[in-house]
Amino acid sequence: MEIQLQQLVPIPLKEKFSQRPSNIWNTGIAFRAGDWIKIVAPSGTGKTTLMNILYKVRHDYEGSVKWDNRDLKSITGDDLAKLRQQNVSVIFQDLRLFENLTARENIELNRVLQKPFYEAATIDDMAGLLGISHILEQRAGVCSYGEQQRIAIIRALVQPFEWLIMDEPFSHLDNANTHKAADLIATECKKRKAGFVLTDLDEDSLFPYTHVYSL
Amino acid sequence: MLDQLLKKIIRTGVGRSRFIMAGIGLTIAMLLILSAVQIQVNYNELLYGKSNQDSIANxxxxxxxxxxxxxxxxxxxxxxxxxxxxxxxxxxxxxxxxxxxxxxxxxxxxxxxxxxxxxxxxxxxxxxxxxxxxxxxxxxxxxxxxxxxxxxxxxxxxxxxxxxxxxxxxxxxxxxxxxxxxxxxxxxxxxxxxxxxxxxxxxxxxxxxxxxxxxxxxxxxxxxxxxxxxxxxxxxxxxxxxxxxxxxxxxxxxxxxxRFSQYRRIVNTVVNASWLTGAAMLLFALLVFSLFIQLTIASTKNEINLLVTIGASPKQLQRFLMKQFLPANVIITLVCLAVITILQYVLQAFLAKQNMNVSSWVSWYTVVTAAVILIVLWLVNYSTIKKYIKETEK
Structure with a gap:
């Protein structure tokens, strides 16, 4: 699946972006299938906005986003759900877990929304790798941010996808845990021959990126 | 499994008592309508049934x-x-x-x-x-x-x-x-x-x-x-x-x-009145049910939003919500039919003593009416859910 951005500008940030150069905003760019893309930008330059536009939780923009030549704005309802179940997975910066469900239930929910990609036991394997086995039966609402972030990462990895969208996915993790999480993500992406788009504040060498852009 | 998780997220217990009230209203309305149908059928049977006709009457x-x-x-x-x-x-x-x-x-x-x-x-x-x-x-x-x-x-x-x-x-x-x-x-x-x-x-x-x-x-x-x-x-x-x-x-x-025509007019009026009452009550019951569904969806708007965001399809949510509401409707319909069946059986025994013959079973018309009402309920549920899920998505 290829993602094409054409003259993309978020309407609330229009004036700000039209005055300075950017690799992404107000230009034409394509993310090819399997690309590992890093987007580096300081705070307030629209990283989260870009992620939300790509995942279609925001529509207030000019220009167009195309998934495999299909305008994202034209994909709605059950089609959009199918895209999110089969082709695109996401890790939000604000995590977005169901606070009343346990960690396991949060992950399980995304596993069974579609025909499961993995067995239920995979949840335990991944939780083990990221060191959160002990909180799987806890309500997500009472877990620390670091734990919630790892729950969100595992939730994104138990479904099938061709693209993984990650918005500052390691912001609440220490170095050691960041490396473990990055290794797991890299393994899962390779397994699916999937690409990803990752945003962060600084440059890093966690992944062998194919492209690095700045906003 | 998905249903269990959805059940935990979308709490349909928005008011168990409200749900029960809506159910009772529906039951009464359904009983009224079904008995109106059954009375009409009995009445026709008494008037035109072979066993009740004497040769000179016609x-x-x-x-x-x-x-x-x-x-x-x-x-x-x-x-x-x-x-x-x-x-x-x-x-x-x-x-x-x-x-x-x-x-x-x-x-x-x-x-x-x-x-x-x-x-x-x-x-x-x-x-x-x-x-x-x-x-x-x-x-x-x-x-x-x-x-x-x-x-x-x-x-x-x-x-x-x-x-x-x-x-x-x-x-x-x-x-x-x-x-x-x-x-x-x-x-x-x-x-x-x-x-x-x-x-x-x-x-x-x-x-x-x-x-x-x-x-x-x-x-x-x-x-x-x-x-x-x-x-x-x-x-x-x-x-x-x-x-x-x-x-x-x-x-x-x-x-x-x-002379019988005099009584006929009176009975006709009574039967028509019970039709009207039943129909009006059914309308209210449908309204209450659909409001109940709206309330459930509105009160879990954020959860439904997040579910859609992580990839739950409107279809999945609709199917789940229908499963929450429809069984109650089916049960109410069956209970009403059962009650009418028992009443009819008792009525038959009572009328037989007075040499009036009606069937001891409920008529097909009654069963068909119940089925039609069930279909209407299904449509109301379905369209309400569809409409409000769509609104939640925005």
Whole structure:
């Protein structure tokens, strides 16, 4: 699946972006299938906005986003759900877990929304790798941010996808845990021959990126 | 598994008590409507059911009201045509009168009698007597007769005791030949009359149509007489429209048979009222149910939003929500049908004691109505859920 951005500008940030150069905003760019893309930008330059536009939780923009030549704005309802179940997975910066469900239930929910990609036991394997086995039966609402972030990462990895969208996915993790999480993500992406788009504040060498852009 | 998780997220316990109230409202409305249907069916069965029908009910002898102002009260051709046009009258049979002088006398001295009399005829299908002897072959001098049952009653209970005569059974009368003298050009022509049956329907002396046609032609002394009476066949003598029509056209018939129309009107009004009440309640119940669904969806708007964000499809959510609401509807429908079935069984036993026969089972109409209501409920649920899920997505 290829993602094409054409003259993309978020309407609330229009004036700000039209005055300075950017690799992404107000230009034409394509993310090819399997690309590992890093987007580096300081705070307030629209990283989260870009992620939300790509995942279609925001529509207030000019220009167009195309998934495999299909305008994202034209994909709605059950089609959009199918895209999110089969082709695109996401890790939000604000995590977005169901606070009343346990960690396991949060992950399980995304596993069974579609025909499961993995067995239920995979949840335990991944939780083990990221060191959160002990909180799987806890309500997500009472877990620390670091734990919630790892729950969100595992939730994104138990479904099938061709693209993984990650918005500052390691912001609440220490170095050691960041490396473990990055290794797991890299393994899962390779397994699916999937690409990803990752945003962060600084440059890093966690992944062998194919492209690095700045906003 | 998905359903269990969704159940935990979308709490349908937005108000168990509200849900129960909505259910009770629906149950009452459904009971009202289904019983209205069942009552209507029972009622029709009582009116038109074979086992409740007596043979005379469907035939009425209709005549003009005699008010003493006119010498003759005959039905004109237009009036007969008008009768034929009425939707509640299926057939009209004219009573043809004899136009010659005829007398009857007993051949035996044991029951001496002599009387001037008359004949009438009517198409056979209007006669309530079935007899193989009811036919006349041209040339035959034996004439079959049908006389009213009332004649025999008058004789047995009025005349015979007063004259110290023997009372007669129907078979005795049928065994007795009667000498009939038709006067033609001053000369009596002798026939033998034989009673072949007794009619409860038509109070006249009936002879076969072909005989009367021949006799009127051959011996007739007066011109064409218009009928003063007709027999009508109707599917429903208690029909208030029929009673009204007769009254408006100055016609009379046996009051006993049409009096029922009074009660019919009252029962009709009661049944219609229960229809209306049931329908109004059903509307309210549907409204309450759909509001309940809206409330559930609105109160879990954020959760539904997040579910859609992580990839739950509107279809999955709809299916889940339908599963939460529809079983209650199905259960309510089944309970209502069961209650109506029991009531009908009790009613049947009760009415049977009073010689009124209704089925001991609920009618198909009732079951079909329940199914239709269930489909309407399904549609209301489905469209409400679909609409509000869509709104939540925005």
């Amino acid at each position: 035939f009425l002898v209709v005549a003009k009201v005699i008010n003493g102002n006119k010498r003759e009260n005959v039905l004109s051709t237009e009036e007969v045509e008008k009768l034929k046009r009425q939707p509640f009258i299926e057939k009209v049979g004219l009573l043809t009168a004899s136009r010659f002088k005829v007398s009857a006398q007993s051949p035996s001295d044991r029951f001496p009698f002599y009387t001037d009399m008359f004949f009438e005829s009517v198409p056979d299908e209007f006669i309530d007597v079935k007899s193989d002897d009811w036919k006349w072959e041209p040339g035959s001098t034996t004439i079959p007769l049908i006389i009213p049952n009332q004649f025999l009653d008058l004789y047995n209970f009025g005349f015979a005791p007063s004259q110290n005569l023997m009372q007669l059974t129907q078979s005795m009368v049928m065994a007795l030949p009667i000498v009939l003298n038709v006067t033609y050009q001053g000369q009596p022509i002798r026939f033998t009359g034989k009673v072949v049956g007794f009619s409860d329907r038509i109070s006249s002396v009936l002879v076969p149509q072909n005989f009367l046609a021949m006799a009127n032609k051959q011996f007739g002394t007066q011109g064409d007489a218009r009928p003063s009476r007709v027999v009508i066949r109707t599917s429903d003598p208690g029909n208030p429209e029929l009673a009204k029509f007769l009254k408006d056209n100055e016609l009379v018939t046996d009051a006993d048979k049409t």
